[in-house]
Amino acid sequence: ELAAHILRHCVIVEPVASAADLPLTLEVLSKLASRPGAPEPLVALVAEAHSRAKAAAAAAAAGAGAAAPPSKDAGAASVPPDAATAPPPPPPPSRPRDPPAVREQVAGLLDEWSRVRDQGDVAQMQYVVQLQRAGLLKCDAATSRLLRIMAELASLHHTRGESVAASGPAPNGASPPAASFAAVDAFAKLTVLLVKTVGDPSQGGGGTTVGRLACLSRVWNAIGLACAREAEDRPAVFTGKSYMRMYAIWLRELACPDQVLDLSRHEVQALFAQTLLRLNPRQVPGFAYCWLELVSNRTLLPRLLGSPNREGWVLLEQLLCAGLRFLSPHLLRRPLRLRDSVRTLYRGCLRVLLVLLHDFPEFLCGHHAALCDAIPTGCVQMRNLVLSAFPRSMRLPDPFTPNLKVDMLPEIAHAPKVLCDVENIVCRGDGRLKASVDSYLRSRTPASLPTELCRSFFLPPREAAAMQTQHDVPAMNALVLYVGMVGVRAGTGPQVAQSPAIELLRRIAAGLDPEGRYHLLNAAANQLRYPNSHTHYFSCALLSLFLEPGGVESLPEQITRVLLERLIVNRPHPWGLLVTFIELIKNPVYGFWNQAFTRCAPEIERLFESVARSCAGAGAAVGGVGEPLQQARAR
Template identity: 40%
Template sequence: MNNNNLFVPILTGLLPFMLSTILQAKNTIDTEITQQLFLRRKHREGFSSTFFYANKEEFKGVDSVEPDPSGFCKQVAVLFKEWYRICEFPGANDTASAHFILQLHQNGLLKGDDVTDHFFRQLMELAIAHCLSTEVINLGSLQSQPPTMSFLAIDIYAKLVFSILKGSNELVLLSKIMAVTVRFIIKDAEEKNALFNPRPVFRLFINWLLDLGLLEPVTDGANLQILTVFANAFHALQPLKVPAFSFAWLELISHRSFMPKMLTGNGQKGWPYIQRLLVDLFQFMEPFLRHAELGEPVRVLYKGTLRVLLVLLHDFPEFLCDYHFTFCDVIPSSCIQMRNIILSACPRSMRLPDPSTPKLKIDLLQEINQSPSILSEVDAALKAKQIKTHVDEYLKTRQPSWSFLSELKYKLLLSPNEAASAGTRYNRPLINSLVLYVGMQAIHQLQERTPHTQTSANAVPVVALFSVDTALDIFKTLIVDLDSEGRYLFLNAIANQLRYPNTNTHYFSLLLLHLFEDSNLEVIQEQITRVLLERLFVERPHPWGILITFLELYRNPRYNFRNRSFITPEIEKLFESVVSRAGPKPVDES
């Protein structure tokens, strides 16, 4: 399937204003709007430039002068009108278009200096002001339908930028134009607040994404550089900085002319930019989702986010696989379905074994010996809190034994101010980092101790998985010493590694089962059960590792799961429904 096919507008039907079509109006730029812009800038500082005056017939160069701000605005308005007249007859005025661009260069408006900044800012203000002035509310129509608006001025401005970039050092000038655009949007949103209308800017970005994709760069690297300019602009306009732009922003970062191209080719060089944008999105939504404050706008944004993740799960699962750790750091623990989508991703070349297959031997799967690709910096939080050295020392030498283990739980706590902001007393990214880092180090030590012939033919024996007792000591200490809140985050950090068949999934699945069996406290066993089940009670997809671990816990008599005091008849029915959805039960050998 073509990767681009699924990247349709993700909020179709949810945000009708995103679907407004351009009105084929032929009105010239509104003179009154232009005059208002002049008055707003009559006190702005002047600047020197070489510019030119254009009348209806031709362009005429003039000498360099020191214009007043309103005078420069008038010159830009006249130029914009002339460009509109050229665009009225597409294809018939290629010579006039080329001459127009040449005059802009010759008169110093495209040098990339402050004059260029002012020039494009004036053009953008004229285009947006004209666009907003055409907004007409459709009285008597459905409330879901947006007001009618003409995007003619926006379209011809976008075409002007595209025409300029075609014959110049496009990357340098594009970066300059994008910086002007970002500053304008941020300032406009701050000034207008709730009255800010994102539709003209959204239309402008869409035009640029579509047009610049037609430049046909010589190499993929050149195309990536152009898209990187957009990625940096979208990062600067993230919802935390411009909340009123959130819906249009989500449409833009998931657009078929942006996200698929960033994730395809170029040796995965575009992946970090998409990862950063998704983190921007999750960080904006985190407070609302953590407090379950799902008003209608947040609910719509949440649904749109799920659609983006589902498209990524279908078309680019490796991207979600490689950055799962970073995403789980910023997604609230309460967002189980969102996290499940990310953790359900597996490489497209892998065919997942059916978890319900009778007598399925997980340790004999070939994939279980393969280490997963993780592009996130797993130990970043440990380094930031300056405890990585202590963890490494304990894992290698078991020193200092008593002080390290006894003080570890306190190092995971946040300061009172940080806790009030985060909504938890614990440093969740630090817990995630500690759990995965210690587990990976244990697996690495185990692989070094195991002969190569054994690991290549079969998986490491279950008993050997816990021969790295320093790692096991850390996990056992944490699950006992932490309170209910900390233990829940700790167990979630383990469950986040129960994904597709690989060494990490195998190790952490056995670790969770071992902690359940080894514990003498039913409160711990009950919390382990909760962490597994809450990820299975939501709608699919469910991570393969979660299913495998739960089925083993539920079916294997050694864990005596059904006889636990917290397993009531009502809960037993829920368990049976989960097992039935996973597939047929294994045949009883007795």
């Protein structure tokens, strides 16, 4: 047990030695692990130690090979004389390590604080003030290093406890002790008292509100830096639980009434959101689960959404988009084979959005554009969940009502709130582009604008490879939404099919390749939401493009695909999506059942029939859907 403990902690948990430094210990443990019935933790420990030893040997061999002089017959004549005599390039800069004496001093301070913490509030405050008067807690750069080292040591204490707990029962059958958060809780309590005494003159502080917020920022940054370093240095054993607990303790403290340190204040919300953005899964992948837990924390989430003037909504949008962008590369791979870790994180994001849909639908209504930009194209159900949100004060009309007159609904006259800067996205740093779009929507000039827009939607090769698409989907989404916002002012009557806005969309669709056309139609379908002027306009726009495809024969089929793939997934389904598809299949003007693609294969025909009957209701037909189905089958 002692040998396994030394190997685990000195080689794997806190690498102060390599496996090559303990050859006899590793040899004995390897023999024990090879015996029948050897404990699984011991077998895993030995395998991990051997793999680290091989990796270290390979790195040493590579370094020796790079440093060895070239052989005489290795093409030395092709090496320029200056290069042969030039000094070797400097090694890449490494992160400086903390001096051992400093870490020992900080460890002593943390141990002493752990003892003082059990002696009551008075002793705790006296100890913190004593540290401040000694110059150790001035909220400067030295304090940041002190707090970072303390956070690392507290996390290491918890990690060691987890390692012991995972090693299995002792030989006498006793269960190992559970991992302790005592050091983590003690450190978090110390940081709380530190920040609170900064602005309390009676306790030796003399700070102001700005000073306390600055100190709070230093504390959170120090914890975040320690988290990022540990995730990079010890990825095999890093879980992030200790750092999540530190931040969770702070959230609990900030929930208590306070003039400055109150989570309802926008300044505090912004500080915490910035901290989480620096630790987002794209920066620290090993912290992804804990990060999502903090974003959806029951203390943080309601206060962000309940902030005055909706200042916290923008912060929450940034956090959610950061998490979705991390998932995007994993969900865009083809063929799609999700690892269990990615699937679990995806389900977590889905549940957070479901909570927002149930309790805060107005947030999803206002920020649907930014969220749809971040959601991968293939995540149809997640996008449906965002687009199904509607204000709690609204009562949705039944989309299956026979002969529903959408244009007569009073809600259709009102435009929805879009809480993103669509115009700046359309400009993309070039004000002339927006001016050209506005000019075309007024007078159909310049005539070359659709071609220029089609070219501008293509991404550079490197960015296209990273995004796994050739097209700038967010820019396309913004343009389609902006065109619709301008087109709504011109009305949605019978003349909408010949309006400059619809003509612009039709010409862009004709100039794009099939993939780009698919993204363009998806951008329009993203606006089929609850009853409002945008939903009605884009419903009319898609139906108009279906009826008059402008020479693109595949356009009706692609429109059907975009609508259908959003309907065949599990609920919820956006109200505008249902209304548009029902109108498409029941109105004989569009000749949906006369399209060849509805009968291209028996499986496709059965799929359309199933979806049509689902939209029509169980065993019933809406507005004559049943008869076209029978006629199509007869043909």
